[in-house]
Amino acid sequence: MSSAALAPSRAPRARVLLAVAPGALLTLLALTGPLFAPRPMDEPVTAPYAPPGPAALLGGDQLGRDVLSRMLHGGSALIGGALAVAVAVTAAAAVLGCFAVLSPAVGRLVERGADLAILLPPVLGMMLLALAWPGGGRLAVMAAATGLGVPYAVRVVASAAAPVAASGYVEAAAAGGERLWHLALREVLPNLRATVLALFGLRFVAAVYVISMAGFLQLGPRPPAADWALMIRENAPGALLNPWAVVAPSLAVGLLAVSVNLAADALTPAARRAAVGTR
Structure with missing residues (x-):
């Protein structure tokens, strides 16, 4: 194969890598950050709100x-x-959405449940669950973010799965006696990779927003825990004395959400092409 034929395939791959790299590097840095911290996180080393x-x-x-x-x-x-919230919401929505378009009874049940859950304001639902959860904390916020995210995500998956479920090969598999779980997980779901990947990126960004908002409201981690959202709330009174105490965690949350969303958006076309190629 000539180099001219390889050039078109290499260019999109390079663009995808460039879009994915910032999110991957920022995520890796955040996960390994404690290894590079110059000091213990709870050790006073300066005066309150001291400048750099x-x-x-x-x-x-x-x-x-x-x-x-x-x-x-x-x-x-x-x-x-x-990540845990995004994986849980995406997995639950993918399975429920596929079953909903194949089974009218399941579809009606999922739709009614989604309608009821969507009526509850997200902030109110998060506060109610976090305050009612024994001990509260991050686990309660994650459970609230998962429960509140599934209804929206199910509708996205069901909308994308409907034309796939009506296609000829799915109808042929159903006429051949395949069970519902086989139709949903083996025939419909593999053709929704682009939708599921894009949904995962969106739910990750939404989870970052919800968990950060909970930390800002002190519904999640409590002092003296080190948490970006909690740092913003704790240091807001001294923002004029040391702006970096507020600006740094704010930039970290914003860059994390934007970079991961851009990475998911860059990977979606490749996933769509792979999904089309399997049909």
């Missing part, structure tokens, strides 16, 4: 702790929680 200096490159927080060290410790829990 040799003792603390990003200055001190409200208790004089190193902002940089707390930044490096605070990303792993947020990303881990958001």
Whole structure:
């Protein structure tokens, strides 16, 4: 094969890698951040809200702790929680959405449940579950984010699965006596890879938003835990003394959401082409 024939395939691959790299690097840095923290996350090293200096490159927080060290410790829990929520919501929505378009009874049940869940404001639902959960904390917020995210995601998957379920090869498999689970998981779901991948990116961003908002409202992790959203809330009163105590975690949350969303968007066309190729 000539180099001219290879050039068109290499260019899209390079663009995908460039789009995926920022999100992957930021996620890797956040997960491994505690290994590179220069100081313990709860050790006071400066005066409260001290400006950046040799003792603390990003200055001190409200208790004089190193902002940089707390930044490096605070990303792993947020990303881990958001990944868990995104995987749980996407998996549940993919299965329920496929079953809903193949079984009218299941479809009606899923649709009614989604209608009822959507009526509950997300912030109110998160607060109710987090406050009612024994001990509260991050696990309660993750459970709330998962429960509140599934109804929206199911509708997205069901909408994409409907034309696939009406296609000839699915009808032929049904006429051949294949069971419902086989039709949903072996015939319909493999052709929704592009939709599922895009949905995963969106649900990850939504989970970052929900978990961050919970931390800002102090419904998730509690002091003295290192958490990006909690750092914003704790250090807001001293933002004029040391802006980095608020700006740094704010930038980290924003860059994480944007970079992961761009990565999912870049991977979606490739997944769509692969899905089309399997039909």
